[in-house]
Amino acid sequence: MFSQFRNEFPLSEEKWNEYISYFDRIEVPAKTILLKEGEISKKLFIIEKGCIRVWFNNNGKDLTTQFFFENQSVASIESFMKKFPSQAAVETIEPSVLWYIHKNDLDKILEEIKEIPDLRDRLINMLFQRTFDYMKYFVSFIKDSPAQRYLNLIEERPQIIQRVPQHYIASYLGVTTVHLSRIKSKLLQKK
Amino acid sequence: MFSQFRNEFPLSEEKWNEYISYFDRIEVPAKTILLKEGEISKKLFIIEKGCIRVWFNNNGKDLTTQFFFENQSVASIESFMKKFPSQAAVETIEPSVLWYIHKNDLDKILEEIKEIPDLRDRLINMLFQRTFDYMKYFVSFIKDSPAQRYLNLIEERPQIIQRVPQHYIASYLGVTTVHLSRIKSKLLQKK
DNA sequence: TTCATTTGATAACAAATGTTATCGCATGCT
């Protein structure tokens, strides 16, 4: 799982092995709740196989805000960083194979690697990039119609279209399942 | 302008004076474009007096995404950081008194202060906080009705309601001016 | 296989929001 990332990290063999030893592997079925709404997030997950969504409970309706697939890391990030109760829940969509690390262990690692300027700068750039991604996502949400956003998904994130049940996609797009069906059938007519 | 921030920065008197000498002061009327769409952002502004909006041109309609008031710093941040042409424009709403610094000078300062762990960590936390603010903003956008979002603005950012013309507020809420008028008149009926 | 459950499509109707046009008030300029 981790060897593919080995050469990205300028670390000694010892440190590398120490760091990956902090991770545990689990296999879970679909619809496993990894973090409940209101809980404090204490684990960061990395997906070996499967997919995960992050969602908010909004008056009983669920509102999916993010999807994650293989090799991505997942946490309710604000809860994880600041030890706040999470507003969001984290749940598998498919049966999944996951690796996770406890926050305490990750904090140890981060404390150590931030003395390495190269890694430190990369971390900062990641944070910036995440901000920019949110901005882009948000602007598209106000700018584009649901139909256009659906087309964007097809172009930019085909995995979502292929692997995620449609009602989750609808909530991600901010529309009802009924309306997403209408969008799809209109798009088919035009072709 | 800067003396109120003096004690937040653990810097020598010399460095402090050097850093603030990089800033210039300008006075501009309302509706002054500080950055055009498509330009690369090379200045960071700090508002002494007045207010500013950041907006996107979307098929001729403008879409305001952010408002800034006294003591806040403003730039088209992705353009400024990465030297990309800016998708957004930056424009004064009121006649304003601004201070600005060129990116080159700011980069020099940042390069120096990031060796100070305290300042460096604060910078990183700022970036995280900005990410969290965007997430919150975004979630509210999908979760809440325009009327609810308008009520949130009254509660959380009364400056916007008081100082910003209504058509900018409408575009910020993602609705037309007509619809915002309807929202306001319905809220009045209920009281 | 068989049955229950999940998922998705569609129709009919309701509610929310956009579009266009008109009016009036306030503001700033000369």
Next chain:
DNA sequence: AGCATGCGATAACATTTGTTATCAAATGAA
């Protein structure tokens, strides 16, 4: 003061999106 302009309210109508209900197909468990 007088006038143009910007801003906001409102009405009538159009379009988009939500709600509820029903049905069909796919999927999963016994």
